[in-house]
Ligand SMILES: [Zn+2]
Protein backbone atom coordinates (compact mmCIF):
# COMPACT_ATOMS: atom_id res chain seq x y z
CA UNK A 1 0.00 0.00 0.00
CA UNK A 2 1.19 3.50 -0.85
CA UNK A 3 0.64 6.10 1.90
CA UNK A 4 1.98 9.58 1.18
CA UNK A 5 1.55 12.47 3.59
CA UNK A 6 1.52 16.08 2.46
CA UNK A 7 1.41 18.84 5.08
CA UNK A 8 -0.77 21.62 3.67
CA UNK A 9 -2.11 25.05 4.50
CA UNK A 10 -1.91 27.48 7.44
CA UNK A 11 -3.02 24.84 9.99
CA UNK A 12 -0.40 22.30 8.84
CA UNK A 13 -3.07 19.72 8.00
CA UNK A 14 -2.12 16.25 6.82
CA UNK A 15 -3.45 15.30 3.42
CA UNK A 16 -2.91 11.60 2.67
CA UNK A 17 -2.67 10.05 -0.74
CA UNK A 18 -3.37 6.33 -0.46
CA UNK A 19 -2.94 3.91 -3.30
CA UNK A 20 -2.74 0.30 -4.32
CA UNK A 21 0.66 -0.77 -5.63
CA UNK A 22 -0.90 -3.49 -7.75
CA UNK A 23 -3.70 -1.74 -9.61
CA UNK A 24 -2.89 1.97 -9.11
CA UNK A 25 -6.32 2.76 -7.66
CA UNK A 26 -6.16 5.50 -5.08
CA UNK A 27 -7.88 7.90 -2.75
CA UNK A 28 -7.16 11.31 -1.29
CA UNK A 29 -7.94 11.91 2.37
CA UNK A 30 -8.53 15.52 3.49
CA UNK A 31 -7.39 17.83 0.67
CA UNK A 32 -7.05 20.78 3.05
CA UNK A 33 -5.11 23.22 0.88
CA UNK A 34 -2.43 23.40 -1.82
CA UNK A 35 -4.39 21.58 -4.52
CA UNK A 36 -1.60 21.86 -7.08
CA UNK A 37 0.89 20.11 -4.83
CA UNK A 38 -1.62 17.32 -4.08
CA UNK A 39 -2.46 16.84 -7.75
CA UNK A 40 1.19 16.80 -8.75
CA UNK A 41 1.92 14.04 -6.24
CA UNK A 42 -1.06 12.03 -7.50
CA UNK A 43 0.25 12.37 -11.05
CA UNK A 44 3.80 11.37 -10.04
CA UNK A 45 2.40 8.27 -8.30
CA UNK A 46 0.27 7.51 -11.40
CA UNK A 47 -2.79 6.85 -9.27
CA UNK A 48 -6.36 6.74 -10.50
CA UNK A 49 -8.22 8.47 -7.65
CA UNK A 50 -11.56 6.78 -6.86
CA UNK A 51 -12.51 8.61 -3.65
CA UNK A 52 -11.88 11.86 -1.85
CA UNK A 53 -12.58 11.04 1.79
CA UNK A 54 -13.19 13.88 4.21
CA UNK A 55 -12.61 12.79 7.81
CA UNK A 56 -14.77 15.77 8.77
CA UNK A 57 -16.03 19.04 7.34
CA UNK A 58 -13.57 21.59 8.77
CA UNK A 59 -11.99 23.98 6.27
CA UNK A 60 -8.43 22.94 7.12
CA UNK A 61 -9.34 19.47 5.73
CA UNK A 62 -11.52 20.58 2.82
CA UNK A 63 -10.03 23.84 1.46
CA UNK A 64 -8.68 22.30 -1.75
CA UNK A 65 -11.71 20.09 -2.33
CA UNK A 66 -13.15 22.02 -5.27
CA UNK A 67 -9.95 22.00 -7.31
CA UNK A 68 -9.05 18.39 -6.44
CA UNK A 69 -12.56 17.17 -7.25
CA UNK A 70 -12.59 19.00 -10.57
CA UNK A 71 -9.19 17.62 -11.55
CA UNK A 72 -9.79 13.99 -10.55
CA UNK A 73 -13.55 13.53 -10.95
CA UNK A 74 -13.37 11.28 -7.89
CA UNK A 75 -16.33 10.58 -5.63
CA UNK A 76 -16.45 12.94 -2.61
CA UNK A 77 -17.51 11.08 0.54
CA UNK A 78 -18.18 12.44 4.04
CA UNK A 79 -20.36 11.38 6.95
CA UNK A 80 -23.90 12.74 6.71
CA UNK A 81 -23.62 14.58 10.03
CA UNK A 82 -20.77 16.77 8.70
CA UNK A 83 -22.07 17.34 5.16
CA UNK A 84 -23.74 20.62 6.03
CA UNK A 85 -20.55 22.11 7.48
CA UNK A 86 -19.02 21.86 3.99
CA UNK A 87 -21.34 24.63 2.85
CA UNK A 88 -21.35 26.52 6.11
CA UNK A 89 -17.73 27.47 6.67
CA UNK A 90 -18.18 29.67 9.72
CA UNK A 91 -14.87 28.56 11.14
CA UNK A 92 -13.04 29.68 7.98
CA UNK A 93 -14.67 33.08 8.16
CA UNK A 94 -13.74 33.35 11.82
CA UNK A 95 -10.10 32.72 10.94
CA UNK A 96 -10.23 35.18 8.03
CA UNK A 97 -9.74 32.45 5.44
CA UNK A 98 -11.56 32.14 2.18
CA UNK A 99 -11.69 29.14 -0.15
CA UNK A 100 -13.84 28.38 -3.19
CA UNK A 101 -17.19 26.87 -2.22
CA UNK A 102 -16.70 23.10 -2.40
CA UNK A 103 -18.98 20.89 -4.48
CA UNK A 104 -21.65 18.94 -2.59
CA UNK A 105 -20.62 15.42 -1.53
CA UNK A 106 -21.43 12.58 -3.93
CA UNK A 107 -22.23 10.10 -1.18
CA UNK A 108 -22.89 10.30 2.57
CA UNK A 109 -21.09 7.75 4.70
CA UNK A 110 -22.46 5.63 7.52
CA UNK A 111 -20.66 3.80 10.28
CA UNK A 112 -19.44 0.39 9.16
CA UNK A 113 -19.52 1.14 5.46
CA UNK A 114 -16.77 -0.34 3.27
CA UNK A 115 -14.54 1.73 1.02
CA UNK A 116 -12.43 -0.42 -1.27
CA UNK A 117 -9.74 0.56 -3.73
CA UNK A 118 -8.94 -2.56 -5.72
CA UNK A 119 -7.26 -4.95 -3.31
CA UNK A 120 -7.28 -2.48 -0.39
CA UNK A 121 -10.19 -2.73 2.04
CA UNK A 122 -11.23 -0.01 4.46
CA UNK A 123 -14.09 0.48 6.88
CA UNK A 124 -15.68 3.76 7.97
CA UNK A 125 -15.68 4.19 11.75
CA UNK A 126 -17.95 7.00 12.96
CA UNK A 127 -16.12 8.85 15.76
CA UNK A 128 -18.15 11.91 16.79
CA UNK A 129 -16.75 14.39 19.32
CA UNK A 130 -14.45 16.77 17.44
CA UNK A 131 -17.39 17.22 15.04
CA UNK A 132 -20.74 15.34 14.92
CA UNK A 133 -19.87 13.55 11.67
CA UNK A 134 -16.17 12.88 12.17
CA UNK A 135 -14.96 9.52 10.87
CA UNK A 136 -11.82 7.44 11.00
CA UNK A 137 -10.92 5.09 8.16
CA UNK A 138 -9.67 1.68 9.26
CA UNK A 139 -8.01 -1.01 7.16
CA UNK A 140 -4.77 -2.69 6.04
CA UNK A 141 -3.36 -2.39 9.57
CA UNK A 142 -3.73 1.38 9.73
CA UNK A 143 -6.27 3.94 10.83
CA UNK A 144 -6.61 7.46 9.43
CA UNK A 145 -7.83 9.25 12.53
CA UNK A 146 -8.65 12.77 11.29
CA UNK A 147 -8.84 15.22 14.20
CA UNK A 148 -10.11 12.54 16.62
CA UNK A 149 -6.76 11.15 17.83
CA UNK A 150 -3.27 12.67 17.47
CA UNK A 151 0.23 11.62 18.43
CA UNK A 152 -0.02 12.18 22.21
CA UNK A 153 -3.05 14.37 21.72
CA UNK A 154 -6.79 14.37 21.06
CA UNK A 155 -9.06 16.61 18.99
CA UNK A 156 -10.37 19.88 20.35
CA UNK A 157 -14.02 19.92 21.30
CA UNK A 158 -14.67 23.67 21.69
CA UNK A 159 -15.77 24.27 18.09
CA UNK A 160 -19.47 24.14 17.06
CA UNK A 161 -20.84 20.60 17.38
CA UNK A 162 -17.94 19.41 19.53
CA UNK A 163 -18.43 17.22 22.62
CA UNK A 164 -15.65 16.07 24.93
CA UNK A 165 -17.69 13.18 26.35
CA UNK A 166 -18.48 11.95 22.82
CA UNK A 167 -14.85 12.31 21.78
CA UNK A 168 -13.57 10.29 24.74
CA UNK A 169 -16.23 7.65 24.11
CA UNK A 170 -15.29 7.45 20.41
CA UNK A 171 -11.60 7.07 21.20
CA UNK A 172 -12.08 4.53 23.99
CA UNK A 173 -14.69 2.32 22.32
CA UNK A 174 -13.68 2.57 18.64
CA UNK A 175 -9.92 3.20 18.55
CA UNK A 176 -8.42 1.89 21.80
CA UNK A 177 -10.06 -1.46 21.03
CA UNK A 178 -7.77 -1.88 17.98
CA UNK A 179 -4.56 -3.94 18.10
CA UNK A 180 -1.47 -2.18 19.54
CA UNK A 181 0.43 -2.38 16.25
CA UNK A 182 -2.24 -0.47 14.30
CA UNK A 183 -0.53 2.54 12.71
CA UNK A 184 -2.35 5.84 13.31
CA UNK A 185 -2.21 8.54 10.62
CA UNK A 186 -3.71 11.66 12.22
CA UNK A 187 -5.08 14.85 10.68
CA UNK A 188 -2.18 16.90 12.07
CA UNK A 189 1.32 15.96 13.24
CA UNK A 190 3.32 12.75 13.14
CA UNK A 191 2.08 9.19 12.78
CA UNK A 192 1.85 6.98 15.86
CA UNK A 193 0.41 3.60 16.89
CA UNK A 194 -2.56 2.57 18.99
CA UNK A 195 -0.16 0.90 21.46
CA UNK A 196 1.95 4.04 21.89
CA UNK A 197 -1.17 6.11 22.51
CA UNK A 198 -2.61 3.54 24.90
CA UNK A 199 0.47 3.78 27.12
CA UNK A 200 1.66 7.36 26.53
CA UNK A 201 -1.19 9.67 25.54
CA UNK A 202 -1.70 11.99 28.55
CA UNK A 203 -5.35 12.62 27.65
CA UNK A 204 -6.23 8.92 27.86
CA UNK A 205 -4.87 8.17 31.32
CA UNK A 206 -6.93 7.70 34.44
ZN1 LIG B 1 -11.08 19.70 12.62
Ligand SMILES: [Zn+2]
Pocket residue numbers: 011013058060061147187188
Ligand atom coordinates in the same frame (compact mmCIF):
# COMPACT_ATOMS: atom_id res chain seq x y z
ZN1 LIG C 1 -7.80 19.89 11.54
